Amino acid sequence: EAVELGGPAFGVTDVTDLDADLTRQHSGEPLGERITVTGRVLDRGGRPVRGQLVEIWQANAAGRYAHQLDQHPAPLDPHFTGVGRCLTDDAGRYAFTTVKPGAYPWRNHHNAWRPAHIHFSLFGSAFTQRLITQMYFPGDPLFPYDPILASVTDPTARARLVATYAHELTVPERSLGYxxxxxxxxxxxxxIEEGR
Structure with missing residues (x-):
């Protein structure tokens, strides 16, 4: 039996604006600080990668994932699932509206807490080209205590995992921009995370 390596192909009609706005996916407003996260997906030459499927998942503002395996006693938010997706435009841009995730304990070592972060998954022309990484927020005091971030030993590469606050992307009365x-x-x- 042949194995389909290409996987489903998402087009503009499959991914809607609602998929990229995690604050409007439910009947009520989620709790937490609203943020807009945007950027570009680029190749090694700095050229935009168009039509790239970008998926995110994250904890809620209290540091809890809406997943049955997350047993952290922080509250779930009935108005926030923490997953979204979009396609990059012709300039390679993606954009999400969400809430800033909270830090959470993860029992990796004594008093272990993960800094606030958003998981990103990007697909190339086939699902076999999936890349998974994490975006962090500037100035997080948990950076020195996080073994995942510390595993990126090149300081320049580590710095590239931290978003930049961008006031021009901040939406008045609505969300802070990164x-x-x-x-x-x-x-x-x-x-990228190894073994993914």
Whole structure:
């Protein structure tokens, strides 16, 4: 039996604006600080990667994932599932509206807490080209205590995992703006999780 390596192909009609706005996916408003996260997906030469499927998942503002395996006693938010997706435009841009995730304990070592982060998954032309990484927020005091971030030993590569606050992306009365670019390959490639 042949194995389908290409997987489903998402087109513009499959991914809606609602998929990229995690604050409007339910009947009520989620709790937490609303944020807009945007950036570009680029190849090693700095060229935009168009039509790229970008998926995110994250904890809620209290640091809890809406997943049965998350047993952290922080509250679930009935108005926030924490998953979204979009396609990059012709300039390689993606954009999500969400809430800033909370830090959470993860029992990896004594008093272990993960810094606030958003997981990103990017697909190339086939689902076999999936890349998974994490975006962090500037100035997080948990950075020195996080073994995942510390595993990125090159300080420049580690710095590329931290988004930049961008006041021009801040939506008045609505959300704070962050910019974070992803480079898929080459010497300036964004760090990806091994074994994914």
């Amino acid at each position: 910019r974070w670019d992803v480079v898929l390959d080459g010497p300036s490639a964004t760090w």
